Amino acid sequence: MDETQAIQAAQEGDLAAFNRLVMAYQGLAYNVAFRIVGDADAAADACQEAFLSAFKGIQKFRGGSFKSWIMRIVTNACYDQMRYKGRRPADSLEAVTEKSENSPKLINGRERPEEYALRHELNELIQQGITTLPPDQRAVLVLSDVQGFAYQEIADITGVSLGTVKSRLSRARAKLRDYLVEYQELLPAQYRLGSR
Amino acid sequence: MADQNGQIHSQVAELLSAYIDDEVSADERALVEEHLGTCPVCVQDLTTLRQTVTLLGDMPHVAAPRPFTLRESDVRPVRDTARLAWLRLPWAQGLVGAAAVLLCVVVVGGVVLLGRGGMIGAPAASEPIAMEAGPAADEAANEKMVVETVVKEAEMVLEAEKEVERALEAPPPAPAAEEATTELGLAMEAPAEAAPVEEKLDAADDEGEALMATQPARAASGGAPTLSATPAPMSTAAPAPMPTTTPGPAAEAMPAAPPSPTPTLLEVEDLNLEIKPGVIRARGRVPLPEGRKLLARLWRDGQPIEWAIIESQRLVVEAEGQFYLVLIAQAEVPDFDLFAAEPANYEIRIRPVDPPAQVEIRIPFDTYGPARPAPTSTP
Numbered sequence: 396m397d398e399t400q401a402i403q404a405a406q407e408g409d410l411a412a413f414n415r416l417v418m419a420y421q422g423l424a425y426n427v428a429f430r431i432v433g434d435a436d437a438a439a440d441a442c443q444e445a446f447l448s449a450f451k452g453i454q455k456f457r458g459g460s461f462k463s464w465i466m467r468i469v470t471n472a473c474y475d476q477m478r479y480k481g482r483r484p485a486d487s488l489e490a491v492t493e494k495s496e497n498s499p500k501l502i503n504g505r506e507r508p509e510e511y512a513l514r515h516e517l518n519e520l521i522q523q524g525i526t527t528l529p530p531d532q533r534a535v536l537v538l539s540d541v542q543g544f545a546y547q548e549i550a551d552i553t554g555v556s557l558g559t560v561k562s563r564l565s566r567a568r569a570k571l572r573d574y575l576v577e578y579q580e581l582l583p584a585q586y587r588l589g590s591r
Numbered sequence: 592m593a594d595q596n597g598q599i600h601s602q603v604a605e606l607l608s609a610y611i612d613d614e615v616s617a618d619e620r621a622l623v624e625e626h627l628g629t630c631p632v633c634v635q636d637l638t639t640l641r642q643t644v645t646l647l648g649d650m651p652h653v654a655a656p657r658p659f660t661l662r663e664s665d666v667r668p669v670r671d672t673a674r675l676a677w678l679r680l681p682w683a684q685g686l687v688g689a690a691a692v693l694l695c696v697v698v699v700g701g702v703v704l705l706g707r708g709g710m711i712g713a714p715a716a717s718e719p720i721a722m723e724a725g726p727a728a729d730e731a732a733n734e735k736m737v738v739e740t741v742v743k744e745a746e747m748v749l750e751a752e753k754e755v756e757r758a759l760e761a762p763p764p765a766p767a768a769e770e771a772t773t774e775l776g777l778a779m780e781a782p783a784e785a786a787p788v789e790e791k792l793d794a795a796d797d798e799g800e801a802l803m804a805t806q807p808a809r810a811a812s813g814g815a816p817t818l819s820a821t822p823a824p825m826s827t828a829a830p831a832p833m834p835t836t837t838p839g840p841a842a843e844a845m846p847a848a849p850p851s852p853t854p855t856l857l858e859v860e861d862l863n864l865e866i867k868p869g870v871i872r873a874r875g876r877v878p879l880p881e882g883r884k885l886l887a888r889l890w891r892d893g894q895p896i897e898w899a900i901i902e903s904q905r906l907v908v909e910a911e912g913q914f915y916l917v918l919i920a921q922a923e924v925p926d927f928d929l930f931a932a933e934p935a936n937y938e939i940r941i942r943p944v945d946p947p948a949q950v951e952i953r954i955p956f957d958t959y960g961p962a963r964p965a966p967t968s969t970p
Contacts, residue, residue, distance in 0.1 A: 410661060410662075410663060410666060413661065414660040414661060417658070417659055417660045417661065418658070418660065421655050421658065421659045421660075422652070422654075422655055424655075424659070425653065425654075425655035425656075425659075426652060426653050429653045430650070430653075435656060439655070439656055439657065439659075442655070442659045443659050444917070446659045446660075446661060447661060447665060447666070450661055450666055451666070475870075478867070517646070518650055518651065521646055521647065521650060522650075536647070539612075540643075540644050540647035540648060541647050541648070541650055543648070546612070546614055561608070561609050561614065562605070564608055564609075565605055565606075565607070565608035565609065568608050568640050568643055568644065569608070569636075569640070571643055571647075572639050572640055572642075572643040575643060575646070576639065588638075588639040588642045588643065
């Protein structure tokens with residue numbers, strides 16, 4: 396069963412077919428959600444609610460990119476999570492480091508422990524930097540630079556014009572760059588901006 | 592000349608991001624490249640922006656903590672409810688029918704429920720636009736909750752202690768409760784009272800003004816408390832527990848209600864309650880077997896209200912007694928934002944269905960904020 400068939404079956408109420416779509420996109424959805432909201436539990440909640448919403452509303456899907464459609468729902472669910480949880484002040488860098496036990500870890504078998512530690516530290520800093528951005532900029536930045544979506548796809552997902560995508564991305568990158576520059580003394584030399 | 596250079600510099604600085612992605616026009620590209628030949632600041636900016644983009648692209652893939660596939664129990668009530676609602680449409684009366692019809696409109700039509708902002712066209716939660724347009728009200732509501740939580744934590748502990756004491760003094764379990772205990776194979780807590788709780792609460796609500804005037808219901812006096820025999824330990828995210836309203840004089844004057852079993856109240860562990868405009872989320876663990884179907888309902892000041900859409904009231908107990916309830920407000924419910932409505936005592940009451948059992952989970956909260964300072968007169 397290909398994607399089109401799965402979508403059609405899901406529109407007829409076939410939950411198993413819809414779950415095939417979930418399986419196909421849940422990894423991407425969770426990654427996007429995690430990077431946008433910056434919290435594992437909130438990201439999981441966003442994904443669960445997004446897929447439930449998607450099933451309920453799949454009749455509204457009229458063709459085009461299902462990936463963009465589902466990512467739009469996921470992104471909106473992330474906004475909801477941020478709306479509730481994001482009212483808190485941004486966590487301090489120390490707090491993020493302390494929370495690292497709960498952070499996802501991927502260990503590359505060829506990587507030495509110290510390299511892994513440095514990379515992990517860098518990723519923590521970047522993630523913290525992302526969460527300092529306004530929600531609309533976060534979403535565009537994550538979709539573009541972490542997930543590699545094209546500008547037009549991002550425009551479709553976020554429901555804004557191409558020009559808005561460009562300007563949000565430009566501001567987001569500049570702010571994140573400034574954030575990383577501000578904290579780069581915490582990082583080893585090879586990760587410092589402008590040092591390569 | 593300097594102004595013109597400054598303008599070009601600003602323009603190029605704006606274009607650098609798109610330039611990295613080759614998302615500029617030929618004219619823009621020419622402008623950027625010409626300027627880069629004369630502006631070391633922009634060259635440095637371009638370098639660091641590229642590094643930033645590279646770092647972002649190198650971030651690791653994060654594995655999802657669990658599959659997000661849906662179960663029949665997650666979605667089946669939607670279709671059943673919707674079908675029944677359409678069948679009932681000619682006779683639709685009251686909010687139940689209306690809610691189910693709204694469900695079709697809301698869920699399929701994609702009207703935004705979460706967070707007020709919204710859009711038609713995507714069936715998801717609210718739109719980014721909603722975030723940008725009017726966060727003030729949501730922010731106020733959320734801040735109110737946070738403040739309320741902090742202020743009431745101390746009260747919460749005291750109330751919990753009192754409730755435990757009262758529960759210990761409560762009469763032994765009624766036969767119906769014992770039956771339920773056997774049916775579910777659970778260790779039940781002592782029921783709080785012998786009289787039908789809901790009857791008494793309904794009667795008490797007839798005196799609603801008086802009860803609502805006592806802020807909050809814990810100030811009401813007389814009668815035995817009916818809150819869970821052992822109050823649920825609540826996380827800091829949860830507002831303070833609210834003792835269920837007790838019957839006032841009017842309730843006592845009511846004719847004797849026909850006897851009905853008193854539900855045995857189940858303790859909720861690890862309760863986490865989130866309330867925001869249009870959505871109430873509750874999660875925790877209850878001593879119920881996995882797969883048990885539950886139906887939740889919101890009560891206000893001792894009276895059941897039609898606030899959530901029907902399908903969102905259903906849930907199933909998951910492994911180790913975990914439950915995760917999301918109550919989604921009907922699109923046209925007047926008190927969409929509970930914290931914007933008149934302050935009141937609320938309870939989420941959850942009961943097993945299919946088959947029903949005389950046990951109940953109650954999650955109380957109220958929307959009385961912290962005492963506000965008296966307004967100062969302005970000249």
